[in-house]
Amino acid sequence: MTTASTPVPGSPPPAAGDWSDLVSAALVGTARRTVPAPSGIPHLDRGDPARTLLDRAALAAVRARAGRLPTRFEPDDPGGFEPAPPESAPLPPEGAARRLADLLDEDSALLLEWLELARCRGVRVPPESLPALLDRCARDTRRMAPALLAVAGRRGLWLAGFDSRWGYLRLLAAAAELTVEEWRSRPAQERHALLEAREPRLTAADEPLLEEALADRSARVRGLAMGLAARLPESRHARRLARCAGRHLRRGADDRPEIRLPDPADPELARVLGVEPRPRQAGGRSRETRLQQLWTLISHAPLDTWRGRLGATPADVAAFAAATDGELLEALANAAVLQRDREWARALLPIVLERLTGGHDVRASRGTALLALLPPEERCSWALERLRADRREPTPDTVLPVVKHVECAWTGGLGEQVAEALAGAERGDASVVQLCAAAGPRMPPSLHDRVVAGVRARRVGERGLEALGRLADTLRYRSRMHKEFR
Amino acid sequence: MSAAGSRFSTVSTRWTPDDVWALAPDPSSRRAAVATAAPSLWSAAGHRPAGDSTPPVVWGECAGSGAASYRVVAELVSPPDCSCSCPSRKTPCKHALALMHLWAEGGTEPGEAPERVARWLARRADARPGPPEPADPRAAADRLERREERVAEGLVELDLWLRDQVANGLAASRDDGYRRLDSMAARLVDAQAGRLADRVRDLSRLGAARDRPDRLLSEYALLRLLISAYRRRDDLAPDMRATVTCRAGLPVSADESAPVRDTWRVLGMYDFPAGQVHGRRIWLHGTATGRTAALVSFAPTGQAPQTPVRPGTAVEADLAFYPAERRARVVALHAEHSADPPAGAGAEEALRSYADALAEDPWLEAWPVVLRHAAPVRGDPWSVADAGGAALPLLPECSPCWPLAAVCGGEPATVAGEWTPRGLRPLAVWDRRARFADLHRPRTRPAAR
Numbered sequence: 001m002t003t004a005s006t007p008v009p010g011s012p013p014p015a016a017g018d019w020s021d022l023v024s025a026a027l028v029g030t031a032r033r034t035v036p037a038p039s040g041i042p043h044l045d046r047g048d049p050a051r052t053l054l055d056r057a058a059l060a061a062v063r064a065r066a067g068r069l070p071t072r073f074e075p076d077d078p079g080g081f082e083p084a085p086p087e088s089a090p091l092p093p094e095g096a097a098r099r100l101a102d103l104l105d106e107d108s109a110l111l112l113e114w115l116e117l118a119r120c121r122g123v124r125v126p127p128e129s130l131p132a133l134l135d136r137c138a139r140d141t142r143r144m145a146p147a148l149l150a151v152a153g154r155r156g157l158w159l160a161g162f163d164s165r166w167g168y169l170r171l172l173a174a175a176a177e178l179t180v181e182e183w184r185s186r187p188a189q190e191r192h193a194l195l196e197a198r199e200p201r202l203t204a205a206d207e208p209l210l211e212e213a214l215a216d217r218s219a220r221v222r223g224l225a226m227g228l229a230a231r232l233p234e235s236r237h238a239r240r241l242a243r244c245a246g247r248h249l250r251r252g253a254d255d256r257p258e259i260r261l262p263d264p265a266d267p268e269l270a271r272v273l274g275v276e277p278r279p280r281q282a283g284g285r286s287r288e289t290r291l292q293q294l295w296t297l298i299s300h301a302p303l304d305t306w307r308g309r310l311g312a313t314p315a316d317v318a319a320f321a322a323a324t325d326g327e328l329l330e331a332l333a334n335a336a337v338l339q340r341d342r343e344w345a346r347a348l349l350p351i352v353l354e355r356l357t358g359g360h361d362v363r364a365s366r367g368t369a370l371l372a373l374l375p376p377e378e379r380c381s382w383a384l385e386r387l388r389a390d391r392r393e394p395t396p397d398t399v400l401p402v403v404k405h406v407e408c409a410w411t412g413g414l415g416e417q418v419a420e421a422l423a424g425a426e427r428g429d430a431s432v433v434q435l436c437a438a439a440g441p442r443m444p445p446s447l448h449d450r451v452v453a454g455v456r457a458r459r460v461g462e463r464g465l466e467a468l469g470r471l472a473d474t475l476r477y478r479s480r481m482h483k484e485f486r
Numbered sequence: 487m488s489a490a491g492s493r494f495s496t497v498s499t500r501w502t503p504d505d506v507w508a509l510a511p512d513p514s515s516r517r518a519a520v521a522t523a524a525p526s527l528w529s530a531a532g533h534r535p536a537g538d539s540t541p542p543v544v545w546g547e548c549a550g551s552g553a554a555s556y557r558v559v560a561e562l563v564s565p566p567d568c569s570c571s572c573p574s575r576k577t578p579c580k581h582a583l584a585l586m587h588l589w590a591e592g593g594t595e596p597g598e599a600p601e602r603v604a605r606w607l608a609r610r611a612d613a614r615p616g617p618p619e620p621a622d623p624r625a626a627a628d629r630l631e632r633r634e635e636r637v638a639e640g641l642v643e644l645d646l647w648l649r650d651q652v653a654n655g656l657a658a659s660r661d662d663g664y665r666r667l668d669s670m671a672a673r674l675v676d677a678q679a680g681r682l683a684d685r686v687r688d689l690s691r692l693g694a695a696r697d698r699p700d701r702l703l704s705e706y707a708l709l710r711l712l713i714s715a716y717r718r719r720d721d722l723a724p725d726m727r728a729t730v731t732c733r734a735g736l737p738v739s740a741d742e743s744a745p746v747r748d749t750w751r752v753l754g755m756y757d758f759p760a761g762q763v764h765g766r767r768i769w770l771h772g773t774a775t776g777r778t779a780a781l782v783s784f785a786p787t788g789q790a791p792q793t794p795v796r797p798g799t800a801v802e803a804d805l806a807f808y809p810a811e812r813r814a815r816v817v818a819l820h821a822e823h824s825a826d827p828p829a830g831a832g833a834e835e836a837l838r839s840y841a842d843a844l845a846e847d848p849w850l851e852a853w854p855v856v857l858r859h860a861a862p863v864r865g866d867p868w869s870v871a872d873a874g875g876a877a878l879p880l881l882p883e884c885s886p887c888w889p890l891a892a893v894c895g896g897e898p899a900t901v902a903g904e905w906t907p908r909g910l911r912p913l914a915v916w917d918r919r920a921r922f923a924d925l926h927r928p929r930t931r932p933a934a935r
Contacts, residue, residue: 051645054710080896081895083896
């Protein structure tokens with residue numbers, strides 16, 4: 001029953017041919033096939049062919065299992081793994097590591113917070129969780145991948161090299177070093193992913209790559225490049241855009257926007273928008289389409305084009321747009337979001353949100369996206385200011401419309417305000433439920449006790465009470481998650 | 487059953503909130519318990535700390551959705567004994583889980599048990615089976631004999647059925663194979679050979695697998711071998727007889743008279759389906775005795791199987807062994823330590839130990855192996871190679887095993903797993919720096935390439 005001394009490559013079970021003879025006979029049936037007599041095992045005969053076959057098969061099967069030999073692995077086998085580069089960052093405490101595994105098992109929305117905590121503490125993801133984490137973040141690379149990159153460690157990058165589905169992480173890491181030639185040699189899908197991965201760290205040095213991408217064969221790549229090029233106001237493309245946009249919009253003598261509708265046959269316009277010029281007489285060149293092209297142009301043209309042209313400062317420009325043309329205001333807001341321009345976002349934000357709370361459609365507005373351009377602390381103090389400006393006692397109804405746009409970790413001050421509003425809540429379940437949902441992942445977990453006090457007070461209805469309980473649980477869960485990193 | 491004191495000694499001191507959540511029978515009851523663990527929902531929550539010979543007890547009342555409140559009490563042995571006045575059929579229910587969680591977080595007041603709790607404890611003490619029952623040994627022997635006869639009848643039927651399958655050809659049974667397998671399994675259930683019924687029913691899961699004919703013939707042949715052995719059971723050596731009756735599904739119990747004390751390394755854990763319930767086996771290796779032990783527990787759907795020890799640790803424990811299959815149960819748990827990687831062996835030695843085990847139990851389905859200086863190798867399927875280049879292929883369903891690759895990072899490691907007739911199931915790994923990682927948690931894996 002012991003193994004032979006020299007294992008055979010591929011290691012077939014002993015007498016593989018004899019075994020397959022038995023299987024063939026069993027498949028056809030002993031009524032039509034004689035029972036094979038495998039070599040090396042006793043030729044039992046039970047009088048009944050089926051039973052004889054089964055007993056011989058039992059001997060052969062157990063012999064094959066007991067005599068199984070290892071396969072051979074040669075050092076140059078392409079399936080082997082090259083050693084990963086050494087790690088420098090430490091692993092998180094055991095509790096935090098277990099928590100990560102739980103978050104992944106449950107596909108929890110709190111995963112991003114765990115990654116951020118890990119980044120702040122300078123620890124890396126335990127290797128056994130990397131595959132599941134890489135899978136999870138592949139579903140939402142825009143939001144998750146930058147956080148992942150910071151904590152995946154060298155092991156994470158090493159691992160990502162073995163499966164194309166994890167390629168996004170390496171793209172993100174490698175995006176800074178890639179040359180135009182290397183980029184050109186990739187398939188369209190990768191070119192798009194690469195460009196997207198480069199987005200968070202775009203600098204003037206990326207201009208050659210963007211020029212290349214603006215003339216890409218793939219329309220999808222061109223579209224992405226357009227948005228990115230707008231973020232480099234000094235680039236040649238941005239200057240072309242500014243020139244072109246300036247020809248179509250200015251402040252008229254009557255202090256109204258003076259618009260010249262774009263001409264679809266204009267070769268320069270086509271060039272800056274990355275579309276084919278169209279002959280004038282072709283159908284479908286409605287005013288609507290041409291207006292649409294104008295808004296596209298404005299969204300992509302560097303915002304500073306309008307400084308001095310529509311108003312002296314960004315705030316003046318925003319006020320002018322708000323006073324005269326709602327669509328222009330939206331286009332400018334769009335431009336600020338697209339170009340990630342903080343200064344313009346600050347100028348546009350109060351006006352865009354003023355209109356929002358004035359009954360405009362929330363979902364269509366760029367308010368939340370503008371706010372997201374500001375650093376978290378600024379977002380929170382902006383919200384606090386607005387809450388203070390409201391003279392009414394804070395209640396879920398008054399607080400919710402403001403804080404729901406603050407999609408980041410709340411500062412203690414803002415959290416306090418929300419906790420106070422929840423503590424004072426009476427009835428009005430709808431706002432309580434929504435406010436609790438918004439507060440769950442954002443409120444400082446230290447405010448847990450305040451929320452529990454709200455549950456105890458039992459002043460809201462059944463659904464509100466449930467929501468408060470859920471919020472208390474989320475805060476406690478997060479508080480534990482934070483503590484586990486210590 | 488042993489004295490309560492020895493059952494919880496180390497358990498009570500190391501409960502963390504995670505240990506409590508690990509008791510949740512399924513993710514949904516865990517989520518429900520998380521919501522129920524809000525201290526605001528609880529009143530009169532208290533606990534009696536562990537005494538010299540008594541485990542901790544925790545109690546409380548939880549506000550329900552209506553006016554009613556549920557009364558919960560739990561005795562913190564492993565696994566905990568819980569009682570709750572709610573209608574849930576899950577064990578532990580969300581209220582019990584939430585209460586234990588409050589306790590683990592220090593959210594209950596120490597104190598004397600209120601009267602209703604004391605009454606419950608007293609009732610349980612009465613209900614607990616006392617010292618060996620002075621039951622009529624003759625009647626018990628008769629009962630066992632009757633059951634052995636019924637199983638024998640079931641096996642005669644199974645033998646005829648197997649004969650027909652092979653006489654008519656396995657290919658012929660392909661189309662209505664599931665139905666036939668299921669009806670045969672049902673007849674085995676009637677014959678009180680439930681374990682064999684599960685084994686037969688499992689074959690219907692083979693579907694159209696490429697190696698279906700191979701596996702069907704191996705299984706049928708081994709069933710036939712079991713039938714022949716059962717028929718001759720009274721002529722077999724005692725150990726082999728125990729193996730055969732055990733495999734046929736007759737009840738066995740652990741020998742509590744001579745527990746084996748050792749420092750047991752906990753190699754790994756695996757959850758498997760077993761008919762209507764699910765099972766969990768945890769492999770242990772005794773450092774002094776060299777014995778292999780499998781802690782096997784079953785739980786109906788909706789309940790968590792017992793997990794008295796944690797993979798990657800070493801425990802000082804007394805184990806009572808069952809008469810077959812290396813199965814054991816923990817009689818007393820004295821201490822738990824973190825542990826160095828087990829010594830392990832090369833791939834050839836691992837297979838040799840499997841062959842030896844097979845000689846004692848040809849029906850053996852899984853055998854623990856620990857590979858030293860081992861590294862994963864990609865292929866179809868993946869394998870794990872030792873320093874000399876001898877490799878064990880992974881089970882097709884365990885390949886690719888990315889968490890293993892991620893932990894090893896291209897460096898050799900110590901890999902623990904189960905060797906099965908179809909390949910290796912990796913369960914745990916100690917990396918080059920002796921850090922332990924459990925591979926058992928079901929994780930998403932990238933699609934096979």
